[in-house]
Amino acid sequence: MSVKSGYVAILGRPNVGKSTLVNYLVGQKISIVTHKPQTTRNKIFGIANFKEGQIILIDTPGLHKANKELNKAMMKEALRSIEDADLNIFITDVSPNNFEKDQEFLKILENRKNLLFINKIDLIKKPELLPMIEKYNDTGLFLEIVPISLLKGDNLEKITEVIFKYLPEGPAFYPDDITSTESIRFIVAEIIREKVFLKTREEIPYSTSVIIDYFQEEDDIVKIGATIIVEKDSQKKIVIGSKGSMIKEIGKAAREELEIFLGKKVFLELFVKVVKNWTKNPRKVQEFLGK
Ligand SMILES: Nc1nc2c(ncn2[C@@H]2O[C@H](COP(=O)(O)OP(=O)(O)OP(=O)(O)O)[C@@H](O)[C@H]2O)c(=O)[nH]1
Numbered sequence: 197m198s199v200k201s202g203y204v205a206i207l208g209r210p211n212v213g214k215s216t217l218v219n220y221l222v223g224q225k226i227s228i229v230t231h232k233p234q235t236t237r238n239k240i241f242g243i244a245n246f247k248e249g250q251i252i253l254i255d256t257p258g259l260h261k262a263n264k265e266l267n268k269a270m271m272k273e274a275l276r277s278i279e280d281a282d283l284n285i286f287i288t289d290v291s292p293n294n295f296e297k298d299q300e301f302l303k304i305l306e307n308r309k310n311l312l313f314i315n316k317i318d319l320i321k322k323p324e325l326l327p328m329i330e331k332y333n334d335t336g337l338f339l340e341i342v343p344i345s346l347l348k349g350d351n352l353e354k355i356t357e358v359i360f361k362y363l364p365e366g367p368a369f370y371p372d373d374i375t376s377t378e379s380i381r382f383i384v385a386e387i388i389r390e391k392v393f394l395k396t397r398e399e400i401p402y403s404t405s406v407i408i409d410y411f412q413e414e415d416d417i418v419k420i421g422a423t424i425i426v427e428k429d430s431q432k433k434i435v436i437g438s439k440g441s442m443i444k445e446i447g448k449a450a451r452e453e454l455e456i457f458l459g460k461k462v463f464l465e466l467f468v469k470v471v472k473n474w475t476k477n478p479r480k481v482q483e484f485l486g487k
Pocket residue numbers: 208209210211212213214215216217228229230231232233234235236237256257258259315316317318319344345346347348
């Protein structure tokens with residue numbers, strides 16, 4: 197039997213479930229997921245192997261209007277990933293006016309091979325789906341439209357079936373024992389950033405970046421030092437919390453997940469540093485978004 201392989205870009209507005217899809221297909225959490233929009237900031241490569249072949253997934257930052265330098269850089273990452281892709285999966289969810297909100301981003305799909313996944317169908321009743329499908333179908337942009345629920349597991353068998361239907365024939369690009377081309381350090385920084393996203397509120401998640409200061413692997417423990425960058429003194433106070441309570445909580449949650457990810461005991465040391473207005477400074481954005 198011939199095998200297929202190729203690059204699949206996962207695109208869509210923030211919070212629709214792009215990273216959830218990537219983790220599901222890879223079978224391991226390589227891309228962080230939160231209930232807040234604009235969680236993912238880079239394009240992130242995940243590798244998924246099946247008997248039909250290999251899918252190289254490109255997770256991307258959610259498509260949105262970008263004003264700040266950080267957001268412009270995020271959008272650039274998302275749009276660039278289309279250039280590398282053999283196939284695009286555009287994801288939308290079932291929130292009100294999803295089609296209208298997707299409008300301005302659909303044009304990037306013109307003259308390309310695209311699938312549409314309508315995710316979170318657990319949140320609506322079946323009859324509400326049909327008119328939604330019709331609207332997207334009328335654009336003529338999609339080879340197929342697949343309603344799914346990644347959370348509840350609805351219709352997931354369709355996902356690989358439809359991807360392999362449109363991937364080119366060819367041998368695997370990567371060995372079958374790797375799940376991502378991202379560095380361990382990058383994923384470690386992302387796991388810490390996820391905990392900041394989950395534990396803090398308002399503008400703090402959007403003002404935060406995480407830099408790994410040291411990463412020392414020993415026989416039975418990994419020692420990690422990381423700096424959480426924020427952009428105002430007031431944010432530093434909040435991230436540290438009263439008597440260090442917040443940073444302790446972030447550290448505990450991050451360490452627990454890092455121990456699972458690295459399969460070893462972890463010693464985690466966290467620092468907090470202010471870099472004034474870094475999200476508005478193109479040079480700093482490049483530095484802190486870099487992998
Ligand atoms: N109800 C419901 N929630 C879902 C489903 N799939 C994902 N979610 C939730 O949607 C939220 C966003 O998921 P992500 O995977 O982070 O979304 P994303 O598109 O990567 O978001 P950005 O990185 O911000 O662009 C998380 O809280 C998920 O648990 C689903 O099928 N149903």
